[in-house]
Amino acid sequence: MKQRAPLTLAAVAAALAAVTGIASLTAPAGEGKAAEGNAAAAARMPVERSLLVCPAPSTSDIADTTYTAFTPGPAGSAEGKGAARLLGANKDAKAVLELKETGKPAGATATGADAPALNGSAEGVLAPGWTAQLTTKVSVGRARGVLGAGCTAPDTDFWFPGVSTAKGREDYLHLTNPDDAAAVVDIRLFGPDGLAKPDQGTSENIRIDPKSTKSVLLSSLAPGAQLADATAHVTTRAGRVGASVQVAEEGVGADWLAASTDPAGSLVLPGIPADAASVRLVVFAPGEEDADLKLRLAGPNGAISPAGSEQLHVKAGMTASVDLKDLTRGEAGSLLLAPADAAKAAPVVAAVRVVRGSGAKQELGFVQATGPVGARATVADNRADENATLLALTVPGGTDAKVKVTASPTTGGGEPASQEVVVKAGTTQPVSLAPAGGKGSYALTVETLSGGPVHAARTLSLPHEGIAMFTVQTLSDDHSTVSVPRAVQDLSVLTR
Numbered sequence: 001m002k003q004r005a006p007l008t009l010a011a012v013a014a015a016l017a018a019v020t021g022i023a024s025l026t027a028p029a030g031e032g033k034a035a036e037g038n039a040a041a042a043a044r045m046p047v048e049r050s051l052l053v054c055p056a057p058s059t060s061d062i063a064d065t066t067y068t069a070f071t072p073g074p075a076g077s078a079e080g081k082g083a084a085r086l087l088g089a090n091k092d093a094k095a096v097l098e099l100k101e102t103g104k105p106a107g108a109t110a111t112g113a114d115a116p117a118l119n120g121s122a123e124g125v126l127a128p129g130w131t132a133q134l135t136t137k138v139s140v141g142r143a144r145g146v147l148g149a150g151c152t153a154p155d156t157d158f159w160f161p162g163v164s165t166a167k168g169r170e171d172y173l174h175l176t177n178p179d180d181a182a183a184v185v186d187i188r189l190f191g192p193d194g195l196a197k198p199d200q201g202t203s204e205n206i207r208i209d210p211k212s213t214k215s216v217l218l219s220s221l222a223p224g225a226q227l228a229d230a231t232a233h234v235t236t237r238a239g240r241v242g243a244s245v246q247v248a249e250e251g252v253g254a255d256w257l258a259a260s261t262d263p264a265g266s267l268v269l270p271g272i273p274a275d276a277a278s279v280r281l282v283v284f285a286p287g288e289e290d291a292d293l294k295l296r297l298a299g300p301n302g303a304i305s306p307a308g309s310e311q312l313h314v315k316a317g318m319t320a321s322v323d324l325k326d327l328t329r330g331e332a333g334s335l336l337l338a339p340a341d342a343a344k345a346a347p348v349v350a351a352v353r354v355v356r357g358s359g360a361k362q363e364l365g366f367v368q369a370t371g372p373v374g375a376r377a378t379v380a381d382n383r384a385d386e387n388a389t390l391l392a393l394t395v396p397g398g399t400d401a402k403v404k405v406t407a408s409p410t411t412g413g414g415e416p417a418s419q420e421v422v423v424k425a426g427t428t429q430p431v432s433l434a435p436a437g438g439k440g441s442y443a444l445t446v447e448t449l450s451g452g453p454v455h456a457a458r459t460l461s462l463p464h465e466g467i468a469m470f471t472v473q474t475l476s477d478d479h480s481t482v483s484v485p486r487a488v489q490d491l492s493v494l495t496r
Helices: 009-020
Strands: 042-046 049-054 064-070 082-088 095-099 106-111 118-124 131-138 145-150 157-163 169-177 183-191 202-208 212-217 230-238 242-249 253-257 267-272 276-284 291-299 302-304 311-314 319-325 333-339 349-356 363-368 376-383 389-395 401-407 417-423 427-431 441-451 455-461 470-475 481-485
Touching (some): 064 441, 095 106, 157 363, 267 389, 267 470, 276 311, 291 427, 333 389
Parallel strands (some): 145 253
Antiparallel strands (some): 042 481, 082 095, 267 333, 291 311, 376 441, 389 427, 389 455
16 A cells, blocks of 8 residues: 655645635644544635636727725634735736725726736735626727626636627637746637537647736637537646636627536526516536426516426537527526436536617627525625616525625725625525715625525626616625644644
């Protein structure tokens, strides 16, 4: 039997940090006791370092971008000082935005096409729950619209159902490498017939230099293919990247498409706007089994099956889509996907393309499948203008949930506000909450108090000349704490 080296607490912590991919941590030395021969008990500890990556906002010279960063407050026993900065994603990086305290958002602005992609880190008391958002408004042109993106942790695997290479669409995949070593990326496109032709649809060994960003036009990977609905799969051979897709559609608008949550048999796509004129669902089955899904819309009064679109069959390795038209019919709702036969649950990824308005007044947005908010989740850059911000809370399961929603002060001051909300099982509840006084952007934090699980999304509406410009961002568990084995008197119990 191969003998293993003694496993120290520091090694355990380092391994856990590597698993999370976004946080590093340190446990207090000498904490706790354990009986000889027993494994150390796990404790929840606040993360001590968080990483975020933001794409370059726009190629338009008339783009106006707002960056907002926020940390809701210490988790667990986190105390002391901290620092959080977002820097331009290049070797000569300069600070674009700095956050100096918890509970109060910090903001910055940029104009034009030169605004850079960003990467940065938060340490100490500012690390647990650190979040950042960029919101760009372009008033005219092909990329007209409000484009919103939550900054994300770098990773190695991303699914983007809902991309397209059709005429009139320009979908650019933005890849940002925050590290000091080069990253190597593969991209594959899957349409309704599976992977595009062997000599197309695949771009391998794309090098992303250290501290740099690169954009890839997806239609260049499958010239002439004209895939109206497709799925992009992004993986790294070396390193890690931040990845987002910027979509511009001729005559309709523009927005960011974020990655879907990991493949699963059941998915939730929360917060489809009440006045959606068109909702198109795109689903991909990455496994070896076909997926038969039942579709339900969870609204304020319960969940119903869309007439004529109760089920969707998705072939393995292929992208399927269905036009759900004006699905929400005046009430904000969430789309629930579940296996038609619980005994035959095949994993899928999904997103919806949402259009508000009509004719020359259309505007485009996306909602991707997302995981539950868990203990806590935050979305930054909300606006206190009338009807600008609407939070949607969804409970897909059979257990009601109680949540606490907190609105922070704005970047210009004001007083925080909070509200407890009971969300009935199988429903979506809209919540409108803003701080008292102050001007600028604020953050919304959702905490699960009981029941659930709870899924959430925020719609930000910034109309312009009669166009209902908007963007939707989903909320994800902020993973403020991680499980760390407590120190033991005799570390030999960790040696096998």
